[in-house]
Amino acid sequence: MLGLFKALGTTLSVIVRKPVTLQYPAVHKELPHRTRGFPVLLWNFEVVEPFCTGCRVCARYCPSECISVTMKDNPLYAEGKSKRRKIVDRFYLDYGRCMRCNICVEVCNFDAIVLNNSWSGHEVSRYDRRDLVNDLDDLLAESKGGGLTNPFREPLGMAHSGWSPKPRGEKAEAE
Amino acid sequence: MIADNPWIDATVRTLLVVLLVILVVLILIWLERKVAGRIQMRLGPMVTGPYGIIQSAADAIKLLTKEDLRPATADRWVFELAPFVAFVPSLLALIALPFTAHLFVRNLELGLFYIVAVSGLSTVGLLMAGWGSANKYALLGAVRGAAQLISYEIPLVLAILAVAMVSGSLNLVEIVNEQGRVPYIVWQPLGFAIFIIATLAELRRNPFDIPAAESEIIGGPFIEYSGIRWSMFFFAEYINVFVLSVLGSLVFLGGWNWPLGNEVGWPLQVVLILLKTSAMLLLFMWLRSTLPRLRIDQLMSFCWQVLLPFAFVAIIVNGLVLVYEWPDVVLGLLSGVAALVAGALVYHSSHRTVPSQPWSLVPAKGID
Numbered sequence: 001m002l003g004l005f006k007a008l009g010t011t012l013s014v015i016v017r018k019p020v021t022l023q024y025p026a027v028h029k030e031l032p033h034r035t036r037g038f039p040v041l042l043w044n045f046e047v048v049e050p051f052c053t054g055c056r057v058c059a060r061y062c063p064s065e066c067i068s069v070t071m072k073d074n075p076l077y078a079e080g081k082s083k084r085r086k087i088v089d090r091f092y093l094d095y096g097r098c099m100r101c102n103i104c105v106e107v108c109n110f111d112a113i114v115l116n117n118s119w120s121g122h123e124v125s126r127y128d129r130r131d132l133v134n135d136l137d138d139l140l141a142e143s144k145g146g147g148l149t150n151p152f153r154e155p156l157g158m159a160h161s162g163w164s165p166k167p168r169g170e171k172a173e174a175e
Numbered sequence: 176m177i178a179d180n181p182w183i184d185a186t187v188r189t190l191l192v193v194l195l196v197i198l199v200v201l202i203l204i205w206l207e208r209k210v211a212g213r214i215q216m217r218l219g220p221m222v223t224g225p226y227g228i229i230q231s232a233a234d235a236i237k238l239l240t241k242e243d244l245r246p247a248t249a250d251r252w253v254f255e256l257a258p259f260v261a262f263v264p265s266l267l268a269l270i271a272l273p274f275t276a277h278l279f280v281r282n283l284e285l286g287l288f289y290i291v292a293v294s295g296l297s298t299v300g301l302l303m304a305g306w307g308s309a310n311k312y313a314l315l316g317a318v319r320g321a322a323q324l325i326s327y328e329i330p331l332v333l334a335i336l337a338v339a340m341v342s343g344s345l346n347l348v349e350i351v352n353e354q355g356r357v358p359y360i361v362w363q364p365l366g367f368a369i370f371i372i373a374t375l376a377e378l379r380r381n382p383f384d385i386p387a388a389e390s391e392i393i394g395g396p397f398i399e400y401s402g403i404r405w406s407m408f409f410f411a412e413y414i415n416v417f418v419l420s421v422l423g424s425l426v427f428l429g430g431w432n433w434p435l436g437n438e439v440g441w442p443l444q445v446v447l448i449l450l451k452t453s454a455m456l457l458l459f460m461w462l463r464s465t466l467p468r469l470r471i472d473q474l475m476s477f478c479w480q481v482l483l484p485f486a487f488v489a490i491i492v493n494g495l496v497l498v499y500e501w502p503d504v505v506l507g508l509l510s511g512v513a514a515l516v517a518g519a520l521v522y523h524s525s526h527r528t529v530p531s532q533p534w535s536l537v538p539a540k541g542i543d
Contacts, residue, residue, distance in 0.1 A: 014216060
């Protein structure tokens with residue numbers, strides 16, 4: 001009986017609170033920095049070329065085999081503008097197969113690929129699944145537009161929720 | 176009188192009231208979703224129109240254009256007539272419902288009796304829906320509904336009867352005019368509490384939505400209905416909510432009379448009674464989104480063991496006060512004390528712990 005009135009008080013206090021709902025298509029929630037969207041390539045603004053050399057390491061390690069890469073001689077190297085002999089020729093990434101496992105980012109030797117942590121890395125639905133296959137220009141567009149600022153920012157272990165891994169020493173002491 | 180010819184007069188008045196009620200129901204459905212949403216920290220409908228205000232109109236169009244399905248095993252005429260049997264009595268109650276001293280269809284001498292009698296008829300529609308659907312969930316819901324509605328009709332009528340004893344009339348206009356000084360809620364808190372609880376049960380709303388319990392019998396009698404017939408059931412339900420809220424504000428909250436008096440003119444009186452009705456409606460919505468559903472045996476025992484005896488207490492107290500001509504304050508005090516006693520009784524019975532059986536570990540057979 002008293003719990004009944006307590007419950008009524010609770011709902012009355014909730015009704016004056018601000019609703020937690022965000023009207024999603026109109027309002028976008030702020031994403032954590034370590035959000036895993038779909039992978040995109042990074043653009044080197046200093047040399048004006050992609051970081052990717054087309055070494056195919058990401059394609060070889062990709063568990064779902066969604067990446068296909070070819071390599072070519074770098075025309076900027078011949079002109080003396082770049083130190084990179086080889087550069088990516090064609091790069092296809094199928095978002096329909098990608099499972100955002102982050103392995104391509106881990107294995108890349110040139111920090112050329114990164115998971116898109118902005119909303120454009122999530123809102124990729126298309127009417128035709130063939131439109132989910134992205135070419136080099138599509139993958140570079142986000143980085144060229146300046147959408148990915150400092151994608152490798154530290155501290156890397158800090159999630160949005162405030163969770164962080166324990167220092168190794170503590171665990172050793174407990175055991 | 177709007178026109179000289181009584182037939183034209185009655186038709187115009189009925190049309191006005193029906194139009195008002197359709198508008199009220201559409202607003203009610205929207206408001207209910209908004210209030211329930213805010214209580215659950217959601218926004219409620221937001222997309223159709225500013226703050227989703229035309230959501231119920233969109234829903235109405237959707238329901239009217241849906242296919243009207245009937246199960247092959249259903250009893251055809253019972254199934255198809257059930258929505259009308261539920262719908263018409265809820266409209267009938269509007270005939271005797273006064274909104275101000277002059278704004279009504281007909282001022283019946285037995286208005287209170289008539290409204291209670293007519294609103295009890297919707298049980299038949301419910302039973303027809305449950306029987307005609309040829310569905311076990313529908314039948315279960317209908318039988319539950321009949322048991323609940325018939326049981327709670329009695330405390331509801333007795334609570335209203337207590338008021339009628341004090342006012343000395345069953346005419347709603349006269350009952351309201353009696354409350355010029357103090358509304359009856361002050362003198363009859365016990366009656367008001369019984370009225371609210373019995374009304375919730377009568378309207379089949381949370382925590383008494385046992386006949387239509389979605390999580391147990393998936394909507395009860397309405398399970399096989401779709402489109403316009405389903406919407407008729409819900410239209411009837413919301414009309415009943417509105418009618419009983421207006422009735423409560425007339426009988427217990429002083430209607431259009433208190434506190435402004437009878438001479439302020441009808442526009443202010445309409446605003447006043449709509450405010451009181453809204454307060455009742457918001458109370459119902461608040462209770463609905465707060466309290467969990469009762470079990471059917473809890474529901475029945477609460478009705479017969481708590482509400483009914485205390486409804487008799489209310490009537491006896493009223494009778495004593497009226498016969499010995501004690502002052503009204505005594506009535507208010509006695510009724511308030513009785514309401515508190517009822518609450519305390521419910522509190523104690525719900526917190527009573529069954530003494531646990533002494534137990535010990537018994538070794539399994541074959542193990543020494």
